[in-house]
Amino acid sequence: MTRQSPKIGIYGFTGCAGDQLMILNCEDQLVDLFHATEIRSFVMAKSDNHEGELDVALIEGSISTEEQAKRIKEIRDRSKVLIAIGTCACHGGPQAMKLGEGKFEEMYKKVYGNAKITISKAFEAQPVDAFVKVDMYIPGCPIDKTEFLGAVSKLVAGRHPYLYKFPVCTECKWKENPCILYAGRFCGGPLTMGGCGAICPSHNLPCVGCWGPTDDLNVPSEYQLLKEKGYKPEEILQKIKKFGGGKVAQLVKDLEKKEAKT
Amino acid sequence: MRELNVEALARVEGDGGITVTLDGKKVKSVTLDVHEGPRLIEQLVKGMKPEDDLNVIPRICAICTLSHRYSAIRGLEKALGIVPPEKAQLMRELMMLGENVESNSLHTFLLALPDFLGYPSAVAMLNDYADDVKRALRLKKFGNHVMAVTSGRIVHGENPIIGGFGKYPSKKSLEEIKLKSHELIPDAVRDVELFASLEYPTYSEAETVFMSVNAPNKKYGYAGDSILVSNGKEINAEDYKKLTSERVVSHSFAKRSLYQDKPFTVGANARMVNMGKRLDGQAADLFKEHFSHTWLKNPLYNNLAQAIEMLWSLEHMPDLVDEIAGLDDPAIVQPTRLTGSGTGAVEAPRGTLYHHYDLKDGLIETADIITPTAQNLDDIEKHMKLTAERMLADDKKDDEVRLGLEMVARAYDPCISCATHLVRLKRI
Numbered sequence: 001m002t003r004q005s006p007k008i009g010i011y012g013f014t015g016c017a018g019d020q021l022m023i024l025n026c027e028d029q030l031v032d033l034f035h036a037t038e039i040r041s042f043v044m045a046k047s048d049n050h051e052g053e054l055d056v057a058l059i060e061g062s063i064s065t066e067e068q069a070k071r072i073k074e075i076r077d078r079s080k081v082l083i084a085i086g087t088c089a090c091h092g093g094p095q096a097m098k099l100g101e102g103k104f105e106e107m108y109k110k111v112y113g114n115a116k117i118t119i120s121k122a123f124e125a126q127p128v129d130a131f132v133k134v135d136m137y138i139p140g141c142p143i144d145k146t147e148f149l150g151a152v153s154k155l156v157a158g159r160h161p162y163l164y165k166f167p168v169c170t171e172c173k174w175k176e177n178p179c180i181l182y183a184g185r186f187c188g189g190p191l192t193m194g195g196c197g198a199i200c201p202s203h204n205l206p207c208v209g210c211w212g213p214t215d216d217l218n219v220p221s222e223y224q225l226l227k228e229k230g231y232k233p234e235e236i237l238q239k240i241k242k243f244g245g246g247k248v249a250q251l252v253k254d255l256e257k258k259e260a261k262t
Numbered sequence: 263m264r265e266l267n268v269e270a271l272a273r274v275e276g277d278g279g280i281t282v283t284l285d286g287k288k289v290k291s292v293t294l295d296v297h298e299g300p301r302l303i304e305q306l307v308k309g310m311k312p313e314d315d316l317n318v319i320p321r322i323c324a325i326c327t328l329s330h331r332y333s334a335i336r337g338l339e340k341a342l343g344i345v346p347p348e349k350a351q352l353m354r355e356l357m358m359l360g361e362n363v364e365s366n367s368l369h370t371f372l373l374a375l376p377d378f379l380g381y382p383s384a385v386a387m388l389n390d391y392a393d394d395v396k397r398a399l400r401l402k403k404f405g406n407h408v409m410a411v412t413s414g415r416i417v418h419g420e421n422p423i424i425g426g427f428g429k430y431p432s433k434k435s436l437e438e439i440k441l442k443s444h445e446l447i448p449d450a451v452r453d454v455e456l457f458a459s460l461e462y463p464t465y466s467e468a469e470t471v472f473m474s475v476n477a478p479n480k481k482y483g484y485a486g487d488s489i490l491v492s493n494g495k496e497i498n499a500e501d502y503k504k505l506t507s508e509r510v511v512s513h514s515f516a517k518r519s520l521y522q523d524k525p526f527t528v529g530a531n532a533r534m535v536n537m538g539k540r541l542d543g544q545a546a547d548l549f550k551e552h553f554s555h556t557w558l559k560n561p562l563y564n565n566l567a568q569a570i571e572m573l574w575s576l577e578h579m580p581d582l583v584d585e586i587a588g589l590d591d592p593a594i595v596q597p598t599r600l601t602g603s604g605t606g607a608v609e610a611p612r613g614t615l616y617h618h619y620d621l622k623d624g625l626i627e628t629a630d631i632i633t634p635t636a637q638n639l640d641d642i643e644k645h646m647k648l649t650a651e652r653m654l655a656d657d658k659k660d661d662e663v664r665l666g667l668e669m670v671a672r673a674y675d676p677c678i679s680c681a682t683h684l685v686r687l688k689r690i
Contacts, residue, residue, distance in 0.1 A: 044274070047376070064299030067297060
């Protein structure tokens, strides 16, 4: 049986292009990737792009203008499977760290003043699933080559990819690193999705949370632990929200409310 | 009136387009439109501790991640009264060499070269130019490797921090860099020969002004505390605002810069114009062989400049690695003050990048980031307008004009993500 190579589109929205770059960084597999799939659109890498029906759309970046909101819906309509790649697409990324705080207009004015930008109307960045249904999330800042190539290989074979499902702490334990949190330093490990290989703790540095929240994150417990270690609530909140976007922001809000009551 | 559009400018980093407005054969305007949405990063880092800023600002751009990190570290260390230890300083130089090799090989081969040879992408070139494409991927992979060894990861490594590094690499991994960089030098020489053999269309030619950092000790390099202008002036990096007065335009979420009311260029070509005579090794020989007055007018030569620079970066790795391996790992240097200001200037592969910080009581009060692409945008439009005018006068077809304009824009190696979300409006 011959299987037709899947039609793939790779699109970038508001972000740093790091996840598309990671695809180009698969130097040893790049040629095979282009041969095993039919890459219909990848504006960052080629100029012969054809927009049409897709088997898989890979979306990097958050959505932050009306034009982008329209475009993501249009891509969704013609894609069988839509995959969010990277922290910005999955959770909003750093640009969504103040999501829901109502400060966007004020910050926007400080940057652009009253100048009229006619190209599109901007709003506070949000993750892709705030606009369209997302079938699969491959997080990372940037995504991990192995996880990405593994997922694509499975898709090419018509199978469902297996993705990391544990926090950074798990990988950190595998590496037998001494625990940074227990040493009294701020570490985002327990809250952050694993898959990076616990790079920062392996360099004697705390996890910065760049892969976004794990599915089973326990914010209250980390919050309590850090307070016991002498961290101020406002600093904890600021650090926790850096990459977490809407999901962590909401959890933090609930915590703040609870704090205010007690 | 009619419009000639390149809706999605391919093979650049970020989301941009080109619009040419025509009245008959007369070109009314040419704009590089930036569709990329705003992120307001400088506002988001306000009130943060310097260490937290370092996690966020590299995410401005994946290709220049280490340039952003290094520029911020330089600015923040000045503000905090920190003098970095020698080993940390040398490691930072090494990571910049790695980023230069990675980014220059990506841009010259994967993004720019297909235009010159008439292909839609580097992958499409494989049948006819397999050796060249594979060579480029080897160089790119090695650049990434150096970035990973020094910074902890290929993209957005967190290892370089204020006051030093989280962890210094092992002697073994440094030795590997030394051997491999030496081994790849012939590849880089071949690249220079290839880019020197290309035909560079002359439609875009016009005089301009070039800016780059002045690397210390009269050497070529990617960081410095003062800025060289090709008109002979030298300005302290702290006075960067004198060089980059900014404004907002309606067709872009990226701001614009002018110097003495005129557009200017930053990037590899500018570095060659200002510091090319300081090159050494084979890079110096090839620079002398190929550099001419045409480079001062034709932005397409930025591609050849990047190829020569990539060779210089490789040639400098072995000695640098030896120096690093000979030093003991220093402790992380702590701040001597918590209130102060500082500006960092580095050469990202695509040009001079400024990070300025004002700190009060250990927190960021203001952050001002000026990216190379934001500085280049006006000059890109100037050279594109001339290209459109001259190509139309030459009766070129629309598709040829489109390609001509794209080649000019691409030659600057624009980073649209970088250019977009930055740059605070200066109110007077």
